[in-house]
Amino acid sequence: MYRAAPYAAVVLPVLGLQLWLTRLESPLAIYLRYATYLAVFCRVTFPMISALYRWNFVMLKGLAGPKSPSLIYGHMANFYLNECDSLYYEWEKQYGLVYRIESSFKEPVLVLTDPKGLSYVLNNDLKFPRSEATKQVLQAAFSGGLFVNDGEEHRRQRKPINSAFTGLAVQELSDTLYDLADQIRDGWKAELQALPSRRGTFDVSRRIQVLTTDAFSRTGFAYSIADSSGPIADLLDRLRGLEDNHFTVLLQLILNKLPFLVNIPNPVTKKWRRLRIELGKIADEVWDKGITEKKFHSKLLDGIGKQDRDLAISHIVALLYAGSETTANIITETLHKLALFPKIQEKLRAELASFSEKCGGAIPYEDLMSLTSLPYFDAVVKEALRVLTSVPQLSRQAREEDVIPLEYPITMDGKSVTEIRVYPGQTIHMPTRDGVNTSPRLWGPTAKQFIPERWLDGPLPEDALNIRIPGHVLSFGDGPKICVGRFFALAEFKIFVATLVQHFEFGLSPKDGEKEIVFHLTGPTAKARVKGREDEGAQLPLSVKML
Numbered sequence: 001m002y003r004a005a006p007y008a009a010v011v012l013p014v015l016g017l018q019l020w021l022t023r024l025e026s027p028l029a030i031y032l033r034y035a036t037y038l039a040v041f042c043r044v045t046f047p048m049i050s051a052l053y054r055w056n057f058v059m060l061k062g063l064a065g066p067k068s069p070s071l072i073y074g075h076m077a078n079f080y081l082n083e084c085d086s087l088y089y090e091w092e093k094q095y096g097l098v099y100r101i102e103s104s105f106k107e108p109v110l111v112l113t114d115p116k117g118l119s120y121v122l123n124n125d126l127k128f129p130r131s132e133a134t135k136q137v138l139q140a141a142f143s144g145g146l147f148v149n150d151g152e153e154h155r156r157q158r159k160p161i162n163s164a165f166t167g168l169a170v171q172e173l174s175d176t177l178y179d180l181a182d183q184i185r186d187g188w189k190a191e192l193q194a195l196p197s198r199r200g201t202f203d204v205s206r207r208i209q210v211l212t213t214d215a216f217s218r219t220g221f222a223y224s225i226a227d228s229s230g231p232i233a234d235l236l237d238r239l240r241g242l243e244d245n246h247f248t249v250l251l252q253l254i255l256n257k258l259p260f261l262v263n264i265p266n267p268v269t270k271k272w273r274r275l276r277i278e279l280g281k282i283a284d285e286v287w288d289k290g291i292t293e294k295k296f297h298s299k300l301l302d303g304i305g306k307q308d309r310d311l312a313i314s315h316i317v318a319l320l321y322a323g324s325e326t327t328a329n330i331i332t333e334t335l336h337k338l339a340l341f342p343k344i345q346e347k348l349r350a351e352l353a354s355f356s357e358k359c360g361g362a363i364p365y366e367d368l369m370s371l372t373s374l375p376y377f378d379a380v381v382k383e384a385l386r387v388l389t390s391v392p393q394l395s396r397q398a399r400e401e402d403v404i405p406l407e408y409p410i411t412m413d414g415k416s417v418t419e420i421r422v423y424p425g426q427t428i429h430m431p432t433r434d435g436v437n438t439s440p441r442l443w444g445p446t447a448k449q450f451i452p453e454r455w456l457d458g459p460l461p462e463d464a465l466n467i468r469i470p471g472h473v474l475s476f477g478d479g480p481k482i483c484v485g486r487f488f489a490l491a492e493f494k495i496f497v498a499t500l501v502q503h504f505e506f507g508l509s510p511k512d513g514e515k516e517i518v519f520h521l522t523g524p525t526a527k528a529r530v531k532g533r534e535d536e537g538a539q540l541p542l543s544v545k546m547l
């Protein structure tokens with residue numbers, strides 16, 4: 001409540017003054033009254049009128065796009081309240097790689113799936129930062145740090161974290177990842193052994209989230225979250241339970257337009273603050289142990305610790321949050337795809353088993369990470385990153401007027417053009433999951449299907465090669481804000497999936513059968529739910545059989 005105090009301290013006296021002035025008839029009172037009206041006009045009414053004018057008559061003028069279903073929500077309720085897996089995919093079929101959608105009150109949003117255009121935007125973080133409103137919310141959640149800063153300050157903060165996440169640094173941490181993989185294998189085996197058919201059905205997503213949270217905290221900070229004094233299950237349930245409804249979407253839209261309101265207590269920032277408090281407790285503990293107990297020292301803590309304590313804790317909270325859910329989602333979804341396509345699962349298991357036999361035990365880290373030792377495994381991982389990426393869209397806002405170059409011509413006002421002019425405040429969405437990663441224009445007619453062989457049978461389509469990002473997919477972003485934990489995520493993903501597939505067979509849950517698994521946005525990530533049982537929240541039940 002105390003955060004509202006500065007606003008109340010300004011607004012209440014102004015209202016009181018107004019009420020008092022309306023009772024007085026002196027010329028000074030009348031003058032003061034009109035001065036307050038003028039101030040309100042300049043601060044609120046004029047910016048609103050000018051924004052409405054720019055949205056309706058200037059920004060993205062002449063660019064086609066789907067009709068907005070609601071004046072208040074624009075297309076935004078579709079993203080947060082409905083399934084989020086194929087909206088952009090359907091729109092692309094009709095409007096191509098560049099088109100407009102709308103936020104509230106007809107604010108135009110540029111959807112950019114053009115490879116050259118999105119590289120341009122993502123590589124110019126000073127011209128195209130995250131939106132002011134997003135930053136304010138992230139500031140509330142993480143109290144500064146990587147997510148909030150741009151340009152020089154961002155690069156300065158990122159440097160020590162980058163050095164903790166190089167390929168070599170991650171390799172040094174891989175023993176802990178193997179240990180954790182063995183622990184989850186042994187735990188599941190003990191549980192399944194007790195069942196008659198050695199088969200059980202459970203929500204895999206929840207268990208994998210515990211695993212990835214622990215993987216990051218144990219390797220990064222030599223600290224086991226599972227041992228933390230706060231109940232881990234409670235923390236994870238809180239993170240997973242952050243669902244949106246019409247009211248919170250509306251609030252987000254209002255905050256987008258009036259970012260300064262973020263500091264007034266509201267459910268949107270409250271959930272982020274709660275997140276920071278929960279994760280901050282762990283981060284605090286990590287910090288204290290890290291600096292007092294030698295054994296808790298790690299490369300990452302050393303790197304971060306060179307900066308001040310508050311900033312370091314912001315980083316720890318950001319890394320814990322960004323690192324666990326994203327990786328957990330993609331591992332879980334990969335297991336679901338393997339359950340859906342048993343032939344892929346069998347082929348993968350056969351390759352892993354024969355290699356492991358050759359090695360006489362666990363497959364060494366170098367081979368798991370190599371592009372050549374296990375070609376089919378590598379193809380499955382690449383395909384998972386392409387089709388199942390956990391961050392479904394990246395979003396930026398133009399800080400100044402600029403012209404975005406495009407790879408493929410588009411039609412605007414009946415003319416063919418290869419660039420698009422944007423004005424300050426222009427919001428840009430760059431869809432990954434059902435956008436650039438699975439665009440039929442770039443990947444061909446089978447773009448949306450899970451086909452690992454596409455990485456083995458000859459070169460990728462020429463248009464996909466135009467996505468000039470490592471791996472030709474946008475799953476980890478691009479430019480200065482490219483995912484700092486991508487090598488770590490890949491190591492985790494490969495070690496955990498390789499271990500689980502060698503020891504367990506994954507099938508669809510007998511209760512849900514072929515029931516569709518659908519995806520809903522919760523915060524920045526897409527989470528699985530069972531169709532028809534969406535109100536039960538995020539879950540991915542699978543049938544798991546011990547081999």
Ligand code: HEM
Pocket residue numbers: 146147158216318319322323324326327330389390391394395474475476477478480481482483484485486488489
């Ligand atoms: C498969 C798993 C992961 C995916 C798909 C993923 C995806 C992404 C994406 C798309 C971005 C860029 C966001 C933007 O440009 O707006 C990002 C940034 C980030 N990721 Fe990841 N990530 C994953 C795993 C991780 C892990 C394991 C960590 C840390 C241990 C991590 C830490 C971060 C951080 C700190 C940023 C912000 C970087 C910055 O702004 O400089 N991520 N991630």
